[in-house]
Each structure stands twice: as C-alpha cells, then as structure tokens.
Amino acid sequence: MDDTPCRVAAVRDVGPDAVAIDVESPAEFDAAPGQFVKLTFEVDGEAESRFYTVSSPEVGDTFEITVGIDPEGTVGPILADLAPGDELTVSGPFGSDYYEGEPFAVVLAGGPGVGPAVGIAERALEEGNEAAVVYRDDDPIHGDRLDALADRGAFVRRLDADGDLDAATADALAAADADPQLFVYGFADFVDAATAAVEAAGGDAEGAKIENFG
Structure with a gap:
C-alpha cells in the first residue's frame, strides 16, 4: 500500500512512556x-518518516x-498528542519476519519488541496454535495483554x-511441544543476547525471524 491517509481510531496508554495507537485499516x-x-508526518515543513511494527493480532x-x-x-x-479522528499517512506493510501460522511461536522481545510479541502470541492462540513469550x-x-496470554x-x-535470558529462553524452547518457530524483536544488543541464548539452549538461531530495531 502506497502512502494513504488513515484516521486514528483510539490511543491508549500501555505503560511508561508508551502508547498503543489503533488506526483505521x-x-x-x-x-x-x-x-x-x-508513518509520515510533516514537521516544520519537512516530511519525517518512522517505521512501527504491527502489534495487533x-x-x-x-x-x-x-x-x-x-x-x-x-x-x-x-x-503523544494524537486523538481519535486525527489523520496519519501510512504505507506498507513491509518486512518478512512475521507470524505465518506456525504451530508453536517462541518470541523473544526486548523493549518495544513486546508489541509484535503480544500480537504474534495472540494470533497464534486464536488460530489454535501455541505461543511462548520472553520479554x-x-x-x-x-502487562494486561501478557497476563491475558498467560491465563x-x-x-x-x-x-x-x-534477568537470566539464557534460562528463560531455554525454558520457553522446552515448553514447545511442536517444532518451534523463533522470533526475535528488539534493539541490536538484545538481538545479540537473544540469539546467543538460543544457541546456548540448542535452538535454531539461524532459522529465527529477527527484526533488529537498530
């Protein structure tokens, strides 16, 4: 989809200095x-673009x-100042490291990577599959969505x-009763630590779907 005007449907606080923004599709x-x-914005007469990962199932x-x-x-x-009815310019989607119906999704998330993590886990459960999230x-x-996933x-x-990322990753992989598809979302230092944790646990780091936020 090329640049398209889209209206904001809702904006919710989801934790410290973070919001979830619902956009009309x-x-x-x-x-x-x-x-x-x-997303493209006009700032002081100049176009500014930023990329954001889809976090809804x-x-x-x-x-x-x-x-x-x-x-x-x-x-x-x-x-931070957006409100329902405001307009955004949206293009996409982009990227190939996303959920494709795998029977067991294991998602390792650092910082803002929890957005796609909860979306993937919710989608997996809705489709009758299984999921694990290490965040x-x-x-x-x-927090509310993570609690609901655990429930x-x-x-x-x-x-x-x-926290012990190696141990948590090993436990998540051990929880999989099907061949797990690994996802990693976060900044570079987390991605490095997460892939090392997977390798230490005997998992398939080379087969992981990874989105490095820089």
Whole structure:
C-alpha cells in the first residue's frame, strides 16, 4: 500500500512512556503481526518518516502499533498528542519476519519488541496454535495483554535488565511441544543476547525471524 491517509481510531496508554495507537485499516490493507508500516508526518515543513511494527493480532477494521514516546524526539510529541479522528499517512506493510501460522511461536522481545510479541502470541492462540513469550525490559509495558496470554495457556516470562535470558529462553524452547518457530524483536544488543541464548539452549538461531530495531 502506497502512502494513504488513515484516521486514528483510539490511543491508549500501555505503560511508561508508551502508547498503543489503533488506526483505521484501508480496504486494501493486509498485514500480519510482526510486519511494519511507515508513518509520515510533516514537521516544520519537512516530511519525517518512522517505521512501527504491527502489534495487533488482526488488521480487519483497525490495526495497532505500539510506540515508545521520547518527549525530546522529533516525532514523539506528535504521537503523544494524537486523538481519535486525527489523520496519519501510512504505507506498507513491509518486512518478512512475521507470524505465518506456525504451530508453536517462541518470541523473544526486548523493549518495544513486546508489541509484535503480544500480537504474534495472540494470533497464534486464536488460530489454535501455541505461543511462548520472553520479554526483557526495566520499564515493562503491555502487562494486561501478557497476563491475558498467560491465563490462556501461553508460556510468559518477564525479565528486568539483569534477568537470566539464557534460562528463560531455554525454558520457553522446552515448553514447545511442536517444532518451534523463533522470533526475535528488539534493539541490536538484545538481538545479540537473544540469539546467543538460543544457541546456548540448542535452538535454531539461524532459522529465527529477527527484526533488529537498530
């Protein structure tokens, strides 16, 4: 989908300095959790674009993105001030590292990577499949959705920055009663730590679907 005006349907606080934004889906829009879209804004007369990963399990009527807000950033204050009815310019989706109906999804998420993590896990459970989420962050978000996933039978492990990622990853892989598809979402240091944890646990790091946020 090329640049398309889309209206904001809802904006919700989901934790410290983070919001989930529901955007009305154009008729031709189709995406899976883990793909990403480009949002373009006008800032001081100049176009500014940012990429955000889809964090909703479905995109039929609306799709959701989860956004960390940097009050000092160029785009953060604009996103923080959005309200239902406001208009965004959206293109996409992009990316090939997304959920495709795998029978057991194991998602390792750092920081904002929890957005696609919860979307993938929810989609997997809705399709009758299974999911595990390991999430590391000192300021966790999407707590309600993670709790709901655990209540529905998903493996969920939350860690702070000093948490044992190796042990949590090994436990998540051990929980899989089918050949797991591994997903990793986060910034570069987390991606490196997560893939090392997978290798230490004897998992398939080379077969992982990875989105490095930089």
